Amino acid sequence: MGDQYRDTGWIGITLTLTILAFIYYNIRRASGGKDLFIRRISGLNALDEAVGRAAEMGRPVLMVPGLSGLTAQTMQALNIFTYVTRIAARFANPILLCCPDAAVYTVGQEIIRDVYQSEGLADRYDPDSVRFISDRQFAFAAGVSGLILREQAAATFFMGDFYAESLIFAETANGVGAIQVASSTEATQTPFFIAACDYVLIGDEFYAASAYLTRQPVLTGSLVGQDWSKLLVIFMLILGTILTTFEQRGMTDTEWKEGKWQTIEGGPRWKTFEDTTVSRWFNPSPEKIKIDRPKEEAPAAPAEAGQ
């Protein structure tokens, strides 16, 4: 059997697969026409308001999909921005999408044009409204804040992976009196958004957003699946806490080493967390198996091209 399945290593795989199963099952369920409840997420009701106000002022809506390259977080941010863009398009409101990465720029162009076309407003679509600024963190920060100041953005949306630059954007936008809706998947940046922005999506709300906005079966279903998974985690936490509470007391004369029970040389000792069942679940210690295989005559040829 494979290395990753020995001792308690399989638990991790099982857990991940279970969660994936939950999500997939609920997506199917929802696609099957079952409509599912989603609680109110305050920050999101602000989207329309923000864009609306920008329209009144006739000043642009500025969007930043985080600092990462083409990652899932960035895609999620772009998903939310398509919603924003759609409203802006209807209000005939200028938009600016600032990309930190060429691949993101490519996807951005594709998506934004799609939005205008699907709204039948292809004539309002301006390729320059999606811009590649720079993929160097602080050059990007300088460029974007320059844009915010010069274009006098009326509404700004910062969503995705934000790092140190978050506060530069937020304060600059605040300086020109823009409404700001923000969200960072980096827990370390959320407090700064909370301090400086009008509306903030905290943590998971960012992933829930597109489901909340569109109510598409796939997304709502997946959201329900995520909740099941969280309940599973909660259950594990409660069960595990109880287990440790009862196991981690008193002395022991055997300990779990290299995948089997062994008596401790030098007599019994006081139990620690390492002696509990849950500790073994999460820290597998597979026993050392020696397997001797024939060697190649010539030195090993390095990896094959990833095709």
Added chain:
Amino acid sequence: MKNPATFAEKLQTCPKWALYLLLITVTSLPLWVPLNVPNKPKQDAMDFYEAIWKIPEGKTVLIASDWTKSTRGESEGSFSALVRILMRRNLKFAVYSTGDPQAPEVARNVVAKVNRERRAAGEREYKRFEDWLSLPFFANSEGTTGGIGNNIRAILGNAKDAAEGQAPASVLNSPVLKDVQKVQDLGLLVNVTASKTADIIVERLYGKVPLAFMVTGVMVPETSNYYASGQIKGLVGGLKGVYDLEQLMQYGINWQGPDGKTMVKSDRNGEVPGFAVDKKFLIGNGTMYYPALHGAVTLLILAVVVGNIGMFLGRKGGK
């Protein structure tokens, strides 16, 4: 609110430029008159210091140096402190980076600086390729880190480094990596980082080699998760961490200094000697910047307090 009328409003509407000017002043002045601030090292820093001090003789330390000038304020302090301790312990080390193409060069400069210090203090200088290796930058952090876990020699094998005035040779021939066949052969892997490489390293190397991190202040909360869950042996966080470490280098832990006094006590650590009895040798960035940090943070606290007082007075006035 245009032209603030009442005192309460004045308190709440101090112009930004005035705040900024104050900030520049309080951060500049202390640099001209350095002084020694009393301090109490944090546990994670002590564990870090002990972890390095407990590395078996002759083991090699691998340093993932993922910082550049943009976080010089904190990272250079951490890195030079680390190098000072390793050199004091006569441990061989190799520096590589997956965080930023510039990291290796910045690291080289720091090592050179510490070497100059040692020359001045009349100690043995570290020879490139003999005592330490400057490995290149590897793009794709995930791939490289994972690779180091699976087969370290294959990953580092392509790299070259040159002793002073010699032609570059494969680093595998260097005494530094002589006894390192698997990643398990390393004494410790220290990540001096200002980026996500910390996560990547824990995900791919935890359990294969003891880890210790030196991170920027902003990363302390996230990385203390790893410290709390015992995935990393020790943690030096931000300027405070650097200052802690520099103090430990001075006073050790549970250790009687030359003056017979034990400055730092801890019941969670064993006795770890300090060094650098000569203070001049030890004026690192931490000791240099810490007073200015006091100025800045105090200003911040005052600003918040004043703002709130203003608000409350304003409310009273409103009633």
Added chain:
Amino acid sequence: MIPFAQIRTDFWTDLPGSSSANLKIIVGLLVGIGVIFALLRMSTQFRRPLIVGSTFIAGLYYILLWLWPKPIDRDPGEVATNPVEGLGFWLEDANPAVSQVRNIIAAFLIGLGVYSLLRIHVGKIAKQQKDWGFSLVLLVSMFGMAGVGFADWASRQGPEGAKLDNQANWGAINYVQDFLFDGLLQQMDAAMFSLIAFYILSAAYRAFRARSVEATILLGTAMILMLSLLGGISYLSDQAIEKMGGTDPNAFINNFRLTELAGWIQNSVQVASIRGLQFGIGIGLLALALRLWLSLEKMGNA
């Protein structure tokens, strides 16, 4: 020694610089371009399956690497003893190469980024719009940096390159590169980064008001943490409290020392709450990853 002694070649690998290798490369390129032309002619109904399929297969590698039995106790240079192990070996070996594919494709896309910049700034210059001068500055410094940087890089290749680690051996080009990169670019990075300090001050002054319960909690915790950072203050206050506790090192009051308090908040409440947050984010990411891998959601739907 014979240079290529240790190379075993097969269909996928060839002798470096050999004509057959170059031929294969050229043919491969032509085939690739041929594929593109084929795509242009391909009928519409195959488009989606093609995109979905390529996405799925690309992802399948990592899923296999994760689930396929990993070889036990593998040492460098060993040969697999059975097919299952064989695939396991192959997956492990391919990892370094596959993990580069994303970067390489992304690198090829940079042309689009440059196109975007040129589109905007050349346009400005051509139309002599407001600030066209600055656009010129941008383009000049861009191509300047790229050109000089490349020349510098080229001069550092080969066995002589290591010499240039020492400033004494620098030529003009190395100086210019050092000036542009080390003198300007990196300094501006640091400058922009440090701007945040100012913004923190103004943001805290403006927004940190005890208006609501939540705001007050946030404010209070931040204050305690900031105070505990001040070695001076925490040291003195701890001294004071230890005096209250008297000689007994286990005095209960010692738990309320500023450093203890800050540490306690960080290690219990903060770690816990952030972990709670992270679990949510992690599961959200997992769900999104699944949807993207199986192309369950259309790109950019909302």
Added chain:
Amino acid sequence: MDRYTLIKTGFGVLATIGLYSVLYKENKFYRFWEHVFLGLASGFTLLVLWTDTLNPNWYKPMMGAAAEGADPAKPAYWAYIFLLPLGLMGYFVFSNRHNWISRIPIGIMLGLFSAEQISVWFNRYGSQIGDSLRPIVPTTWDSLTKPATQGLTPERIAEVNSQVYLSQAITNIVYIVTLLSVVSYFLFSFEIKSKFMVRFTTVGRWLLMIGFGAIFGSTVMMRFSLLIDRMYFIWIEFLKQGVLGQ
């Protein structure tokens, strides 16, 4: 400090002041340095893409290398060439009829990324879940808090360390309650009716705020130290050591 270094440092200071000037208001001086910055950055990006990504990870493996000095020859993996047309497909994004082709490379990148995320998920969160499981009932009432272990026998120390004292138990309870309440705050698809659960999630939000406050507090340190470092650069490195030559 030699003249070159002095000039270099001088320009560094100038650029720093230029970017700082935006703090007062957006002005031409800032705009100049901003554009220099963006230009240099993009230029550098182009450079690094070749020197650090394409050349070492694509071109060299594709071409292979003859044996030189200590290191053996590397075979040519010609198949790498297929990545080039794959990348070029992205450029169809501006074509109105064939823009769909650009989704193939994008799809492949996303596929690789997503699948890797799935495969490393447990590595990141597993041990964090494991570490969150802590005993919440004290095992001894000898003392409320964990006694200091100075001057005790090793056995005694081991015992003390393994015991769960009241204060620790309380801490662990706080910990687990925080964790649970925060996680349940992020449940979206359940209509929470019971008074208790409503309170519980509200508490979760409050505890989250404590976490954020703590992060803010500890982040401040880094931001300021970077500013201090800039000031060190201007005052000490440039003015004191450079101009005044001390």
